[in-house]
Amino acid sequence: MRQSVAVVVSSYNQGSMIREAVESVLGQTRAADELLVVDDGSTDEGSLHELADLERDGIRVLRQHNSGVSAARNAGIRSVAADLVAVLDGDDRFRPGFLRATVAALEDDDVVASSSWLTMTGVASGVVGPTGGSVTEFLARNSCPAPSVFRRRLWEAVGGYAEDMREGFEDWDFFLRLLTPGGRIHVVAEPLIEYRTQPGSANLEGMTRRLRLYGDIIDRHRGVFEAHARSALLAQEAISIDRLARWEQLVSADRSLELGEATFGDGGMAAQVRIAAARNHSSS
Template sequence: MKSNKLISIIIPCYNDWQYIEQAVASALNQTYNNIEVIIVDDGSDTKTKKVLSTLKAKVDKIITQENQGVCVARNVGIEEAKGDLILVLDSDDYFEPDFLALAYRKIIENDSIALITCWSNVVNSCGDLLYVTHPTGSDSNEILYYNNAMGSCLFKKEVWRQVGGYDLQMKSGYEDWEFNISIAKKGYKIHVLERILFNYRLTKNSRNTKAIAFQKNIRKYVFSKHKDLAMKNYEKTLNFFLDEIEKSKIEALRYKTSNSYMLGHFFFRNLNKIFRNFK
C-alpha cells in the first residue's frame, strides 16, 4: 500500500452534528489506507462545532469558515489537499469500507476515466433503507440530460483544476451534476462500480431535496452555460424537453384524477353552494 497515491478525503460540514461522526468513521475505515481526511466546517452551529471538536484528533485538518455553501467548502478543502486524488463526501452520507480500494484500482488503470462513483443505498434520517439506485455513468452525449453519478465520488485533482472546480454559481443544488458535465466535456469518462458501496441519506433538509424547488432556474443556468453541448446534440436536447413537457402533463392529469383532488373539488364546489345560499 505504501506505493499507492495519497487520496485526500474532503468532508464539507454544515450543521450535520448527528451524522458527521458516521461520515468520518466511513472515511477512516477504508481498506485503502493511504489517506488524509479534511473537514471543512462551513459555518456550522454550536452543537455541530462541539462534535467536530471531538473529531479533531482523528482527522488531518479541520478548516473553519463562514457559511458560503458546499461549492466553496469543497473547493477550499480540495485546494488544501495534498493528494493527487480527491474523494468528496457529504457529512450526512457514508461509504462502505471497500469503495476506495476498488475505485483506486480502476481510476489508475485507465487515463480516460476521471471520476469514479458506484451504486448506492438511499437511506432515511435513521439509516433505514428506502431504495437502491444504480447510476450507469455518463459521457458528454448523455450527462447534460441525465446525471447518472452520485455526488460523493473519487476524482483526479488535476481534472478538478482543468474545469475550474465546483461552480460557485450553483448555490441551489445539483452542483455535482454541473461539475460532471464540465468533466465529460473535457473528453473524460465517468465510471460506475457496479456494487453498492455508498449510502446516500435522503432527508427533508438534503440539498437535492431542496433543489427540486429551483429546478427551472438550475436547468436554465446549466443549459445556458453548456449551450455548446446542447446545440451539438440538438435533437436530443429537443426530445429531452418535449419528454419533460409530456411528463408534466401526465403528472397533472394523474393529480386531477386522484382521490384527494376529487374529494377537494367536491368539498369546495359544495362549499360555494352553501355560501351562495346565504347571499
C-alpha cells in the same frame, strides 16, 4: 505507480452525522492518504462539539464562514496534496470498499471521475443505480452521485466547483465541465455509498427548483448542448416515456385512482385510452 488519494468531507450543521461520515472513511479497505473535514460555518452546538472532538482525535478540520458546499469543497481540495480527491457530504457515508473500487476505475486514463451506486437511508430506502457515461449521458440528467473521486489536476483545470451555484446542481455542472473535453465517468455497479434522505435536505429543495436550475445548466454549457441537441432531446423524451409508462401501469391496476385530464401531444391521450381498455378488460 500508486496514486495517493485524499478525502474531503464537507459539513454544515450536521451534528453527529459528521463523525459517521469520518468513520466511514477511516474504515475503508483502501486507506485514504489524507482526510480533511471542511466546516462550512456550522452554528449549532452539537456540530461544534462534534468537530472539536474530531480534532482531539487527530482529524484535520478546516473552518470557513458559511459559503456553500462548492466553496467548502474547493477550499478543502486546495488544502490537500494527493493525486486523487474524493468528496463526501457530511451526512452521507462510504461503505468499506468505496475507495478501492473507485480508485481502481481511475487507472483507466479515459475515466475522468468515478463513483458508485448508492443505498438510500432515512425516510426513504432502496438502491439507486446511476449510469455514468460520457457527456451525452449527462445532458438530460445528472448521471453520477455527488460523492465521487477525480483527479486533482482535472479539478484545477476546469476551475473547481462553481461557487456561485448555491441552490443546487453544482455537482452536475462540475461533471459536465470534466466531461466536455472528452472521457467518461465510471459508476461502480454496487451500492458503496449510503445516502441519507431527510425532508428539507439541500438536494430535495433543489429539485423543487429543477426547471430553473436546469435552464442554468443549459446556459452554462450552451456549446455542448448545441453540439448534442438531438441526444439531449431524445434523452429527455425517453425519461418522459418511461415515467408515463410507470404511471400508466400503476393507474391501470388501481381503478380507484383518478386519471385527471388527458394531455395532448405528449402521449397522454394514448395512455388514457390504453388505461381505459385495460380497466374494461379486467372487469369483463
